[in-house]
Amino acid sequence: MTLIDDVCAFVKGYYNAEAPPLRDARIIAMDSSKVVMKTLGSLGAEVHKPSENTYSTYFSFGWKGETREEHWKRIKRGLDHWGPAGGPSLILDGGGEATLFILEGVKAEKAFADTGQLPDPSSTDDADLKIILSMIRDGLNTDPKRYHKMKDGLVGVCVATIEGVKRLVQLQANGTLLFPAIYVTGSKFISSLYGCCYSLFDGIKRATNMLIPGKKAIVCGYDEGSEGCAIVLEQAGADVSVYTVDPNHALQADLRGFHVIKTLDDVVSSEADIFVTNMNKDNMDVVKHVKRMKNKAIIYHMDPILDYAGVQQCFSGMQRTIVNPQIDKWVCPETKSSVTVLKNTGCPADLMSSWSFASLVVAVLELWGKRGTDKYENKVYDLPEHLEAKVSAFHFLPKLIKTKKETNSQAGQVFVPKEGQGNNVFPMSAEPNNCKTSAKIREILAMGLKACGLFGIAALGLINGAEVSFSKPTVCVELPSITIWGN
Known part of the structure; x- marks a missing residue:
């Protein structure tokens, strides 16, 4: 059995009760594996998965070549899964996409009720928002309160990606976030050191035989994932520089000992061998220099797709060879130099999958259990400390039970922390044997x-x-x- 199987069994056993804790909960799972859906279902929830979000590394429910229109249509069908009078009570929203769809629907319905004005897709340059507004406009005459009713039935959202939480934080800053949200992968220790860095080396080893020591690496951005990549590249012997325009990130990288650059012009053509881009659209500037890169340079991007507006034009005139679904080789006809583009291959570390799974489950249970109270406002929260301690306990205790031969006197000594009980995850006994x-x-x-x-x-x-x-x-x-x- 894998670690995620052990954790899954432990979670089910811990929450086992005569009355399922998620009874009557309707959940849309945008960014969840099958094991998450099955576990939530076993706890009493009705779970529906309409589509994979565009920032996920799972891609188990979408298809290769899925267009943006197809993607958003699947999201809308998911939101309509419970009929005109219903809707989800909880959303597992990896990229914040279902949340955005509902909030844009609420805003359009209010404007339609006040002025009779329909949403105009041509009013925005955002390709995703154009599609969303078109779909909302087509349904306003049929049900002008559809998304208001959906919003009123929502208990909260669990978001799992950096881009998703940034989207929700922006909605909160604008005052348009209408329900609480929990960012479940906010643990810096897990997301950076045991996530993106493993994916980075996995991708490089799959695609090339490059020897990393002595190579010049440029890491774009310095959020949690980028920091992990910078650290492991340095530990592998690469000469690492950080490219960021954010002053906070620049200071953090400088204090860590990395050379910080504010422009790519001086390092692209002759120095850099490896480029690492994160999921922030602002840090996709590196592809604008793709034709000037040295021969056999590598671009590794954490986003599993490369279809942002304007990005494809940067590769125009270059010959593309698809090595496999995660690796593209681009050759410039004029110089005959090649650039290898590696897509995020997912997180091979078993801990990442099981951590994400357990975090989603405990966050859903927290929001559902606290519904109707004033504990969570319409804000974005990091995974609360007592829930993070519980997730750690779910991972540690199965290992402990396997390591030690459990006796009858040891049975029942495992301790999973609850809110207000501290973070003690070690075996405890209320009555010592001696x-x-x-x-x-x-x-x-x-x-x-x-x-x-x-x-x-x-x-x-x-x-x-x-x-x-x-x-x-x-x-x-x-x-x-x-x-x-x-x-």
Whole structure:
């Protein structure tokens, strides 16, 4: 069994109850694997998956070559899955796309009710928003309150990608986020060091035999994923520079010891061997220089698609060879130099999949369990600390049970933290098997602490003429005079 199977079984056992905790919950799963859907279903929810979001690394429910129009039509069908009077109560929204669709629908319905004006797709240059507005416009005359009813039934959203959370944070800043959202992959430790960095090396090894030590690498941006890539490239022996225009990210990269550059012009044509781009559209500037890159340069982009407006034009006139669905080789006819473009191959680390799975489940249970209360406002929250501790416990405890041969006296000692109980994830027992032994251990530890304190003070020369006497299990110290240094 894999780690995710172990964690899945542990989660089901932990939440096992006569009354399923997600009974009557209707969930749209935009960015979830089958194991997440099955687990939520076993906890009582009705789960529907309309389409994969465009920033996901799973792509288990879409198809290669799916167009934007097909993608958004599938999202709309998913939102309409429960009929005209219904809608989802929770959304697992990897890229924030279903959330955007609903909020744009609410805004269009309000404008239509106030002024009779229909949404105009030509009013925006955003390719996705054009499609959304067209679909909303076509349904306004049929049901002018469709998305208001859907919004009123929504309990909250769980978002799983950097681009998705940025979209929701922007909605919150604009005052248009109408329900709470939890960003489930906000753990910097997991997302950077055990996510993108593994995908980066996996992609390079699949595509080339490049020896990384001594190579010049440019990492675009310095968010969680980019930072992990920069760190592991440096550890592998590459000469790493960070390209960012964000002053906060620039300072962080500089304090980490990376050389920060503000322009790509000086490093593209002659120096850089590896380019790493993140999922921020602003950092796709690197492809504008693709025809000037040195021969056999590598572009690794974390976004599994490369169809942003204007990006394809950068490759115009170059000959493309599709090595496999994740690897493209582009050759410039004039110079005969080639550039290899690697797409995100997903996170091969088993921990990433199981962490994402468990985080989604506990976040959904949190939002559903706290519905009708005032705990969560219409804001974007990182995964709360007590839930992150619970996810860690779900990963640690199955390993512990496998490592130790569990006896009857050890059964039931595992402790999964709840809100307000701290972050202790180690096995605990309410009644120790040998109270006398525990008492002796506490006495010995107390003596050790007192002795350490005593010898520390003596070493600093703070005691004059102290007399020490030991009477088991206590330590007595007579201090006739103590000199305290300082003001």
